[in-house]
Amino acid sequence: MAIIDYRQKKFLVIDDQPMARESLRAIAQTAGAFAVDFAPGYQEAIFKIRNNTPDIILCDYMLGGGRSGQQLLEELRRFNLLPDETIFMMVTGEQSYEQVVAAVELVPDDYIIKPFSPDKLILRLDRVAAKKQFFAAFYREKRKQEYASALAILASIKDSEAGRAYRFESLRQEAEVHLVSGDAEKAETAYRNILERYEFPWARAGVAKSLHRQNRLTEAREEIDKVVAGTPHYFDAADLKANICMAQGEHAEAQKVLDEVAKKTPRNYLRKRLLAEAAELNGDIATAQAAMADVVANDNMPGAVSAEDQLTLARTHVGAGDMISAEKVLLLMRESEVMNLDLARQASFSALLAVASPDKGKPKFSGLRPALLASPLPTISRVDVLRAALTVDDRELADTQARQIMSGDDAKRVFGVVRKLYALQGREPDFREMQRQVALQRIHHDESTE
Amino acid sequence: MHRLLDVLASGVHDTKNQLFIAESEIAALEAKHGLDLSEARYAIELASSRLSRTLVAYHLLRKDATLAVVPAVIDDLCAEVLLDQKKHLAHAGIELEVACAVRDEWPLDRDLITDVLNNAVQNAGRHARSKVCLKAWNDDTTLFFRIEDDGAGFAESQAGITRGTGLIVAERIISLHQRGGRHGSLHLANGGELGGGFFEMHLP
DSSP: OOSSOGGGOEEEEEOSOHHHHHHHHHHHHHTTOOEEEEEOSHHHHHHHHHHSOOSEEEEESEEETTEEHHHHHHHHHHTTOSOTTSEEEEEESOTTHHHHHHHOSSOOSEEEESSOOHHHHHHHHHHHHHHHHHHHHHHHHHHTTOHHHHHHHHHHHHTSTGGGGGHHHHHHHHHHHHHHTTOHHHHHHHHHHHHHHOOOHHHHHHHHHHHHHTTOHHHHHHHHHHHHHHOTTOHHHHHHHHHHHHHHTOHHHHHHHHHHHHHHOTTOHHHHHHHHHHHHHTTOHHHHHHHHHHHHHHOOSTTOSOHHHHHHHHHHHHHTTOHHHHHHHHHHSOHHHHHTSOHHHHHHHHHHHHHHOHHHHHHHHHHHHHHHHHSOOOHHHHHHHHHHHHHTTOHHHHHHHHHHHHTSTTHHHHHHHHHHHHHHTTOHHHHHHHHHHHHHHHHHHHHHHO | OHHHHHHHHHHHHHHHHHHHHHHHHHHHHHHHHTOOOHHHHHHHHHHHHHHHHHHHHHHHHTTOOOOOOEEEEHHHHHHHHHHHHHHHHHHTTOEEEEEEOOOSEEEEOHHHHHHHHHHHHHHHHHHOSSEEEEEEEEOSSOEEEEEEESSSOOOEETTEEOOOHHHHHHHHHHHHOEETTEEOEEEEEEOOTTSSEEEEEEEO
């Protein structure tokens, strides 16, 4: 009856309860499975998946230790540990899991509610396999980042007879490919096509994200406010709202939104990073410090804590005036690691160290000066350089960074932070004057291009 | 109030886990000894779905039920109802026929609608003499499910067909489905094609 030969497939059963684990194995074996491996929890599951990728994962939603199967799934996708060919089936006793699936962006291939028979499991697995087969060629191109050919494949299959059963999935995939390939306008159109058929919260959030990418912030905010109000358990939407608020310079609202959802998902460290960012922009350095310290100490997937995270933690310490902690974090980074950073991160590293520990940091910071004056840098690095330049009274370097920041897309986002840095040096009037000049230049530019 | 609900939900959750252990033990025994204990497993699954339905009914009565709408493949949904009910009905000498003419995905609460269909098929099975039929079809704006049997039909009073708790819950679930201002609806009548009662839902 099965369209797959389950005897040939490697199963992995993830459940923290021994009895339930045995039951899942018994059901899988009755369905024909021969090779069934176990993982009693989160870390073991990641270890096993990394070392010997299973074909089919049966994962209980409740994993103990404050972890859920949903978090595991998100982590696996975040670290690219889950090939498209692997079937991830969530197993749950809760009817309410459907609420999660209806709202989140990263969904399992399917979920099944306990209790269920071997036949039911086979029916569901066959169905997932058929869907994966339908999208196989598309997934291959998408993974290779060949977006044009991925879209061409999608266009050719989505109106086929077999494609009628996957119409929404096709539209969603189309929208997502437009987003990752940088065409936010087409993504917006694709999401609006979905909304014409049905008001899915994820599609409305997709519109908001597309508008955000187009820097149409007021419209993006209106859309995402609707989603967050209508589906308060849709945490990804809360993250998106926070990002939009930050771009609008509404840092207090961003932090408020993230504070609420971070409490409900205490072990989601990507969200903690976002909270730290919002808190820092909002001037709540203590919260930013605590959130980043939590990330660096507890996000324990190998490679999860990046140089970027160390720099962010150091930045929050500097912001709080705790130079000893900042220095400690920076000097814990290995020399070889620092050497291999790109210019933007080297700039941040040397700037933060120059502020935290002038003796150790100034020489490297001065050495980079010509590059910092001449090179394009991301806003976050510019703010670090600006802070260090103001501290060592290098006006030319500081003012160059400020002008670049104020004329860029992130001006609203970091306006408050930059003004405060100038104010600390008693140079707020200078900052006002620069702001005026940038505004005049912009008006002039707009007039000449009209 | 929410604490009470949490207590109930966690009790239901634990019980379902226990029932799953029982079902898997039975399935393993069946495989090992070549037995057919599907009626025992059916009883377990029925007990479990009754528990879930009780929680759903509680939410509906408190008027805080929210749907989780996902795109659903209707053919798959029908196949699942067939798998859940066919063998059990066959034990009682009743044939279940499923005919699905829907080719497109449809947005609906998959778990709740599957449960409504299962429940309606079970009810029809209790009244049928020899046959129950589930049909699904659609037009541009509406998805239709019809379940009918060749039994004596629904009990009728002057006020029309008597609706028990199961039907009231089903009707609430169906009418919570809405799209472009249109709500789902439930239609009950006697004298269907097979001669007995029929249960028809329209989903926008």
